[in-house]
Amino acid sequence: MALAVLGIGLIVAPAVFQMFQRAPKGGQMMSAFEGIETTSNVEMIQGYFGSMAVGQGAIRLDVVPALEDQGMTPSRVQSRFPAVATLDQNWDHILNDMTPMIGAMSDNVANYQAIAALPPFPLFPYFFVFPGLLVVAFAIGAGPGRRNRGSRVDGELSPTSVQAAIEQERETTWQR
Amino acid sequence: MAKVVTSRVTLGLLALVTLGTTMSTALVAGASGKSPAKTLVGTFKLSAGSCMGATPSGTYFRMIFPGGSLSGGKFFDNPDSACTDTSYTLATPGTAGGVTTGKYQPNPTPAYSTSGGALANAIIEPQSFTGINFSIATNRVDPQTGLSVPAPVIKVRNGKLSGQVEAWSASWNKLSFNQGSPKPDGSKPGLTLPVSGTYNAKTHAFVLIWASAVVGGPFNGFTGYWHLAGVFKAAK
Numbered sequence: 001m002a003l004a005v006l007g008i009g010l011i012v013a014p015a016v017f018q019m020f021q022r023a024p025k026g027g028q029m030m031s032a033f034e035g036i037e038t039t040s041n042v043e044m045i046q047g048y049f050g051s052m053a054v055g056q057g058a059i060r061l062d063v064v065p066a067l068e069d070q071g072m073t074p075s076r077v078q079s080r081f082p083a084v085a086t087l088d089q090n091w092d093h094i095l096n097d098m099t100p101m102i103g104a105m106s107d108n109v110a111n112y113q114a115i116a117a118l119p120p121f122p123l124f125p126y127f128f129v130f131p132g133l134l135v136v137a138f139a140i141g142a143g144p145g146r147r148n149r150g151s152r153v154d155g156e157l158s159p160t161s162v163q164a165a166i167e168q169e170r171e172t173t174w175q176r
Numbered sequence: 177m178a179k180v181v182t183s184r185v186t187l188g189l190l191a192l193v194t195l196g197t198t199m200s201t202a203l204v205a206g207a208s209g210k211s212p213a214k215t216l217v218g219t220f221k222l223s224a225g226s227c228m229g230a231t232p233s234g235t236y237f238r239m240i241f242p243g244g245s246l247s248g249g250k251f252f253d254n255p256d257s258a259c260t261d262t263s264y265t266l267a268t269p270g271t272a273g274g275v276t277t278g279k280y281q282p283n284p285t286p287a288y289s290t291s292g293g294a295l296a297n298a299i300i301e302p303q304s305f306t307g308i309n310f311s312i313a314t315n316r317v318d319p320q321t322g323l324s325v326p327a328p329v330i331k332v333r334n335g336k337l338s339g340q341v342e343a344w345s346a347s348w349n350k351l352s353f354n355q356g357s358p359k360p361d362g363s364k365p366g367l368t369l370p371v372s373g374t375y376n377a378k379t380h381a382f383v384l385i386w387a388s389a390v391v392g393g394p395f396n397g398f399t400g401y402w403h404l405a406g407v408f409k410a411a412k
Binding site: 039042043046047049050053054056057058060061091092095096098099100101102103106107 | 241242243252253254255256262291292306307308349350351392393394395396397398
């Protein structure tokens with residue numbers, strides 16, 4: 001009985017926890033990150049960061065001062081090149097966001113690869129369902145109906161137990 | 177017969193003299209080689225980095241991209257560098273004048289400005305790196321790895337420096353990067369080089385060099401190359 005309950009629990013669990021809907025989404029997420037969470041990709045983005053820093057540095061340290069040297073006031077530079085001004089103003093925030101993101105990407109390459117090595121996510125619910133079915137089948141196979149066959153239950157005599165008793169009686173008589 | 181004996185005795189004496197000379201030379205050499213390393217306790221006062229000469233001098237550092245080499249790079253360019261070759265980031269000494277051995281020079285509280293610039297200023301003055309200040313501290317617990325680390329130890333033996341700077345921690349953009357050698361777990365990953373250098377006992381001038389691979393974070397796989405120069409001042 002307990003086995004049957006356990007088996008049914010395993011069969012029902014994926015549905016209860018919405019695994020049939022969620023597991024494929026996990027699979028989609030793993031596929032989406034497949035081309036991102038690699039060491040070579042992280043190194044490429046680290047390289048982009050280096051290039052961006054050099055570019056922003058050139059704007060901040062070379063271009064803007066050169067414009068100011070030619071008589072443009074800082075407010076004039078800002079109005080004439082608003083994108084440059086916006087980049088400069090937001091550069092710290094860009095770094096504040098970008099570098100931890102690269103760090104998170106880099107630190108999770110090994111974690112991603114470990115999870116990617118698992119079987120496909122959409123199969124996960126069936127890892128509960130199939131064992132559940134097996135447990136239920138076993139519980140049915142070893143159920144009370146089957147156990148009664150060929151064995152004594154609650155004082156009743158079964159054919160095999162009668163046979164065994166007769167043979168034991170014969171042996172005792174022979175020894176006498 | 178007597179002639180033979182004389183020549184043999186002479187030969188024997190010569191062999192003994194030769195053996196004795198060789199042994200004494202070896203013993204003298206061995207004794208000098210075994211002179212104990214002396215621990216330099218005090219402050220390695222840093223000279224400010226400079227790009228005036230053909231090659232940079234004083235105190236500076238460079239960052240090598242993953243897959244690069246210490247001699248050939250590829251090097252990370254810091255647009256805020258004062259050098260023509262912007263892969264050199266120069267440092268100027270901080271309030272303590274430099275790095276102190278035998279004790280920690282930890283991060284202040286808070287360790288960063290609101291924009292993420294490092295505020296530690298004992299060893300070096302915060303320097304701009306890609307628009308945000310970075311600096312150096314040595315903390316009892318390494319901020320990146322969370323491991324306890326010993327205070328820096330530098331030893332001298334026959335004018336050559338060695339030791340450990342496991343606690344050397346770079347701060348930048350609200351992030352910490354262990355830049356020690358060896359690393360806090362004692363390992364020397366990637367291009368990590370042990371501390372080496374020279375020391376002049378008369379002038380106390382020193383040059384300290386090491387390299388340390390960045391493990392984890394946005395600069396994972398990069399290597400920091402550190403060149404510290406200046407004059408050692410012993411603790412009283």
